Amino acid sequence: MNARDENARLVIAIDGPSGSGKSSVSKEVARRFGLAYLDTGAMYRAVTWWCLDSGVSFEDHEAVVAATETVPLELGTDPDEERILVNGEDVRAAIRGDLVTDNVSKVSTVVPAREVLVRMQRDIIRDSGERIVAEGRDITTVVAPDADVRILLTASEAARLARRGRQLGAAASSNLEAQVVGRDAKDSTVVDFTSAQDGVHLLDSSELSMEQTVQGVIDLVIRATDTTYEGTTEAPDETGADAPEEARQP
Ligand SMILES: Nc1ncnc2c1ncn2[C@@H]1O[C@H](COP(=O)(O)OP(=O)(O)O)[C@@H](O)[C@H]1O
Numbered sequence: 001m002n003a004r005d006e007n008a009r010l011v012i013a014i015d016g017p018s019g020s021g022k023s024s025v026s027k028e029v030a031r032r033f034g035l036a037y038l039d040t041g042a043m044y045r046a047v048t049w050w051c052l053d054s055g056v057s058f059e060d061h062e063a064v065v066a067a068t069e070t071v072p073l074e075l076g077t078d079p080d081e082e083r084i085l086v087n088g089e090d091v092r093a094a095i096r097g098d099l100v101t102d103n104v105s106k107v108s109t110v111v112p113a114r115e116v117l118v119r120m121q122r123d124i125i126r127d128s129g130e131r132i133v134a135e136g137r138d139i140t141t142v143v144a145p146d147a148d149v150r151i152l153l154t155a156s157e158a159a160r161l162a163r164r165g166r167q168l169g170a171a172a173s174s175n176l177e178a179q180v181v182g183r184d185a186k187d188s189t190v191v192d193f194t195s196a197q198d199g200v201h202l203l204d205s206s207e208l209s210m211e212q213t214v215q216g217v218i219d220l221v222i223r224a225t226d227t228t229y230e231g232t233t234e235a236p237d238e239t240g241a242d243a244p245e246e247a248r249q250p
């Protein structure tokens, strides 16, 4: 994969609901273009883990905001090596566990906490030399509305539930629907990731394979910029490579 110039700015913003494929597709697109990768959902999850671990009550919004401002978070942006530490502890598995998933909307719906994370996310984009794929719920609209390419990645509810079920396998919760559909409903009260705003490309992956979806994003990038593509189209692992390892619950 080649961009027109290795140092040229290329910010790709991808939003979408839970299970639409944002993380896996964004990571693969980042690899192919040689870009950094920012998982903003991991930041909301890490703050939620930190609140649980340090006994912050989610009802106390001031305390949630203070925890967000001071969270000792180290987040990597290498698409080939996920690195998420809170207070020196590797929380990659724990932040995907049920406890965090069931509570994360209690952080993501606190608007001043969002503002803190949005500032951090903009700093990470700037520090990448503006060569990054950033994904979440408000990247196309709030965090990086000036991105070179903005995409809303969707999939039908049935497809998203089936994917999440396959991804989690035996670890899938009995309330998977609440974790996917119910969480999106809560998150939608503060950010709109269900309709594509002006200038945002809609990509529906319901009937697409992972590889076709990755290719769909690459095509949009090529069309929107003068980036060229000379890379291999190695099919990414679709067998749940992102499945969590054993987690320490906070
Ligand atoms: N187009 C697709 N077709 C089939 N499976 C997909 C597709 N996109 C993603 N997946 C799978 O669905 C699961 C959820 O994707 P993920 O990237 O975690 O979604 P999100 O980050 O939007 O919640 C993963 O196991 C991923 O491999």
Ligand SMILES: Nc1ccn([C@H]2C[C@H](O)[C@@H](COP(=O)(O)OP(=O)(O)O)O2)c(=O)n1
Binding pocket: 017, 018, 019, 020, 023, 040, 041, 042, 044, 045, 104, 105, 108, 135, 136, 137, 138, 139, 183, 184, 187, 191
């Ligand atoms: N930019 C973002 C990213 C995530 N969030 C919230 C919404 C989600 O419930 C949580 C976790 O996001 P994450 O992308 O990890 O969730 P899914 O993988 O889609 O299940 O964070 C947000 O409000 N804004």
